[in-house]
Amino acid sequence: METENMDQDPGRADGGQWRAQFDADVVFANGGGLQTREFRLDVPGPDLADDELAELFVRHLGLLMVETVRISGKRMLREPHKGGRGTGGAAPRAAGRRTVELSHPIRHGMVTLPGLPTPEISDHLSREASRDHYAPGTEFHIGRISMVANTGTYLDSPFHRFGDGLDLAGLPLDGLVDLDGLVVRVTGAQGRAVDRNALLPYQVTGRAVLIHTGWDGHWGTDRYGSGGHPFLTARGAAWLADQRPALVGIDSLNIDDTEDPTRPAHTTLLAAGIPVVEHLRGLAQLPVDGFRFHAAPPAVEGMGTFPVRAYAVLPGEER
Numbered sequence: 001m002e003t004e005n006m007d008q009d010p011g012r013a014d015g016g017q018w019r020a021q022f023d024a025d026v027v028f029a030n031g032g033g034l035q036t037r038e039f040r041l042d043v044p045g046p047d048l049a050d051d052e053l054a055e056l057f058v059r060h061l062g063l064l065m066v067e068t069v070r071i072s073g074k075r076m077l078r079e080p081h082k083g084g085r086g087t088g089g090a091a092p093r094a095a096g097r098r099t100v101e102l103s104h105p106i107r108h109g110m111v112t113l114p115g116l117p118t119p120e121i122s123d124h125l126s127r128e129a130s131r132d133h134y135a136p137g138t139e140f141h142i143g144r145i146s147m148v149a150n151t152g153t154y155l156d157s158p159f160h161r162f163g164d165g166l167d168l169a170g171l172p173l174d175g176l177v178d179l180d181g182l183v184v185r186v187t188g189a190q191g192r193a194v195d196r197n198a199l200l201p202y203q204v205t206g207r208a209v210l211i212h213t214g215w216d217g218h219w220g221t222d223r224y225g226s227g228g229h230p231f232l233t234a235r236g237a238a239w240l241a242d243q244r245p246a247l248v249g250i251d252s253l254n255i256d257d258t259e260d261p262t263r264p265a266h267t268t269l270l271a272a273g274i275p276v277v278e279h280l281r282g283l284a285q286l287p288v289d290g291f292r293f294h295a296a297p298p299a300v301e302g303m304g305t306f307p308v309r310a311y312a313v314l315p316g317e318e319r
Contacts, residue, residue: 017042017078017079017080017081018042018043018044018045018046018076018077018078018079019040019041019042019043019076019077019079019081019082020040020041020043020048020053020074020075020076020077021038021039021040021073021074021075021076021077022038022039022041022053022057022071022072022073022074022075023035023036023037023038023039023071023072023073024036024039024054024057024069024070024071024072025069025070025072026058026063026066026068026069026070027066027067027068027069028063028065028066028067029065029066029067030065034063038073039057040077040079040082041053041056041057041060042081042082042083043056043076046076048076050071050074053071053074054069054070054071057069057071096316097313097314097315097316098313098314098316099311099312099313099314100282100285100286100291100311100312100313100314101281101282101311102153102210102280102281102282102283102293102295102310102311102312103152103153103279103280103281103295103307103308103309103310103311104152104153104219104279104281105152106119106121106145106147106151106152106307107119107121108120108121110151110152110220111225112150112151112152112279113150113225113253114225114226116148116150116151117146117147117148118147119145119146119147119151120145120146120147121143121144121145122143122144122145123141123142123143123144124142124143124144125140125141125142126141127139127140127141130142149303149304149305149306149307150305151307152279152307153277153278153279153280153281153295153307153308153309153310154277154278154279154297154305154306154307154308155168155176155275155276155277155295155297155305155306155308156266156270156275156276156277156278156304156305157170157171157270157275157304157305158270158271158273158275158304159302159303159304160266160270160304160305161263161266161267161270161271161304162270162271165270165271165273165304166273167300167301167302167303167304168297168298168299168300168301168303168304168305168306169299169300169301171275171299173296175246175247175275176247176275176294176295176296176297177294177295177296178292178294179207179208179246179247179292179293179294180206180207180208180289180292180293181207181208181210181286181289181291181292181293181312182202182203182204182207182208182209182210182288182289183210183212183283183286183287183288183289184198184199184202184209184210184211184212185212185283185288186198186211186212186213186230187212187213187214187284188214189213189230192228192229192230192231192257193230193231193233193257194211194213194230194231194232194233194236195233195235195236196233196235196236196238196239198236199236199239199240200239204240204243204245205243205244205245206244206245206246207245207246208245208246208247208248208249208293208295209240209245209247209248209249210248210249210250210251210277210280210283210286210293211230211232211248211249211250211251211252211255212251212283212284212286213229213230213250213251213252214251214284215229215230215251215252215253216251216252216279216280216281216282216283219279219281224253225253227258227259229252229253229254229258230250230252231250231252231254231255231256231257231258231265232248232250232255232256232265233264233265234264234265234268236265237255237264237265237267237268237269238268240268240269240274241268241269241271241272241274244272244274245274246274247274247275247276247277247293247295248269248274248275248276248277249276249277249278249280249293249295249310250276250277250278250280251279251280251281251282251283252278252279253278253279254278255269255276255278277295277308277310280310286312286314287314290314290315291312291313291314291315292312292313293310293311293312294309294310294311294312294313295308295309295310295311296308
């Protein structure tokens with residue numbers, strides 16, 4: 001098939017912009033071909049190799065199953081850009097957009113909860129041993145980790161508390177990522193309990209509600225797991241369950257008072273299908289709102305808890 005690009009009018013010249021005029025001969029992997037004559041395309045500058053021009057051409061036309069593209073008769077023209085798919089460079093992005101780490105790194109031997117086994121990180125295949133499997137100069141590392149699910153910063157699904165609840169693989173992904181974030185600050189409070197009244201001023205429905213207690217400042221010390229940590233009360237959990245947030249997180253040892261074996265906050269929130277993220281860090285770096293929150297675990301069937309890489313994305317101004 002032959003086509004001829006009809007956009008031949010150079011129009012007003014623009015010394016800062018370039019277009020390429022060329023012939024192209026396309027062969028498709030599933031049979032057939034395409035030929036163009038004196039096709040004109042916006043390009044980023046005059047020094048464009050044939051293979052780079054071929055890539056822009058394929059992207060501009062949205063061609064599928066391309067095997068080869070042969071460019072010939074190429075001329076670079078000073079012309080204003082006409083616009084096109086895939087030819088204008090990167091789309092505008094938010095200037096100053098920032099991501100904030102909200103999870104603890106997992107290290108060999110680290111303690112998350114006193115009494116639980118610590119993670120063991122080792123080699124399954126070391127770089128040295130891998131050299132016997134690959135060409136000279138090529139090596140790989142395959143690591144091995146043994147740990148309980150409640151390690152580092154982790155997410156609890158309903159299955160963690162209830163045998164018939166959703167496990168990690170059953171959680172909808174859109175309830176774990178790109179959530180409208182909200183920080184409830186209770187740092188400096190006289191007591192440990194985060195009650196209903198501390199939550200009432202906030203619109204929480206559909207949002208990731210992150211309770212900032214400041215307890216993460218004790219991470220890695222005996223104080224962190226020795227008791228006396230902040231927690232969400234049963235009344236606070238009941239109010240949240242009624243308001244239907246997407247997710248609730250806390251930067252403390254546990255969302256419940258570990259001295260209460262009934263675990264009312266876990267019970268109420270997970271019964272309502274609201275995941276819980278514990279052992280967050282860095283909430284002091286976030287504004288009260290105006291950010292997006294992400295905390296997705298692997299989709300593991302038959303497990304209710306797993307570590308997450310929790311983070312927030314703060315927007316910037318459009319360039």
